[in-house]
Amino acid sequence: MIIASVEPWIEAPLRRYVDDARARIALLLHPSGQVVAQAGFTRAVDVMTACALAAAVHATAGELGRQLDGRPFRALHHAGVEQQFHLAVTETARGAYICLTVFDQESSLGLVQMYFEELCRELAAAAPPLASLRAPALGLDFERDLNANLAAMFGREERG
Amino acid sequence: MSAPFGTVLETLTRQRGVRASLIVSESDGLVVDSNLRFGQDGARVAALAASMYRKARLSARAAHLGAVAFLQLDAERGRICAVGGRSDLVIVVVSDASANVGLIRVELLKALESLA
Numbered sequence: 001m002i003i004a005s006v007e008p009w010i011e012a013p014l015r016r017y018v019d020d021a022r023a024r025i026a027l028l029l030h031p032s033g034q035v036v037a038q039a040g041f042t043r044a045v046d047v048m049t050a051c052a053l054a055a056a057v058h059a060t061a062g063e064l065g066r067q068l069d070g071r072p073f074r075a076l077h078h079a080g081v082e083q084q085f086h087l088a089v090t091e092t093a094r095g096a097y098i099c100l101t102v103f104d105q106e107s108s109l110g111l112v113q114m115y116f117e118e119l120c121r122e123l124a125a126a127a128p129p130l131a132s133l134r135a136p137a138l139g140l141d142f143e144r145d146l147n148a149n150l151a152a153m154f155g156r157e158e159r160g
Numbered sequence: 161m162s163a164p165f166g167t168v169l170e171t172l173t174r175q176r177g178v179r180a181s182l183i184v185s186e187s188d189g190l191v192v193d194s195n196l197r198f199g200q201d202g203a204r205v206a207a208l209a210a211s212m213y214r215k216a217r218l219s220a221r222a223a224h225l226g227a228v229a230f231l232q233l234d235a236e237r238g239r240i241c242a243v244g245g246r247s248d249l250v251i252v253v254v255s256d257a258s259a260n261v262g263l264i265r266v267e268l269l270k271a272l273e274s275l276a
Binding site for chain 2: 108113
């Protein structure tokens with residue numbers, strides 16, 4: 001499986017996670033929707049779409065949690081006929097990341113949840129401290145960073 | 161312990177050498193109900209045992225051996241036994257390596273009948 005990461009310290013934990021949990025696809029992104037690492041995608045446009053949708057679903061679920069429970073929901077699972085997805089947050093010294101995992105009958109929600117906990121621990125241990133706080137990802141910066149990340153993972157020229 | 165499987169699980173956990181008994185969903189690998197001793201990670205056992213049982217069931221079917229009657233994994237420091245029926249539920253027992261597997265098997269099959 002093709003695994004690509006914008007930040008090298010993510011790659012080994014993500015690879016282990018995908019192998020152990022027998023995931024078909026995994027995506028690590030900032031809550032803003034910028035991709036950080038991916039496993040299993042072959043086209044940049046699919047990554048971009050999945051990131052936008054995952055960030056939106058996460059934001060919606062978070063707000064629902066705040067409305068219902070006073071705090072955001074941390075994880076979400078949705079089961080389709082053949083495939084399922086698990087969307088959850090992992091905290092590191094470099095901030096929070098959203099992890100989208102798509103799996104089928106080769107795996108199960110229990111396995112994904114179990115190995116996701118290990119991924120969280122490994123990412124928290126591997127994350128180098130952030131030199132300075134990230135500026136909010138908005139407008140031009142967002143698009144530039146998004147394109148740079150996609151280019152880094154799929155080996156293409158940056159667009160725009 | 162919570163209903164409705166409490167009695168079944170309690171009977172299993174009462175056997176000598178049994179550390180934990182669980183009812184898990186084979187397809188999801190999630191705990192439906194459990195009776196665990198202190199220190200046991202039910203979610204982890206459920207996910208791995210369900211995965212193992214599913215693979216065994218598929219392997220038996222692929223080999224034209226029919227349904228899995230009883231699954232036993234002997235490891236250095238313990239043993240996992242599992243039985244499943246026609247439903248998605250699998251009954252799992254984690255025991256010491258020295259536990260009497262014959263008795264555990266009988267109790268597991270009885271438990272399976274009571275769930276049917």
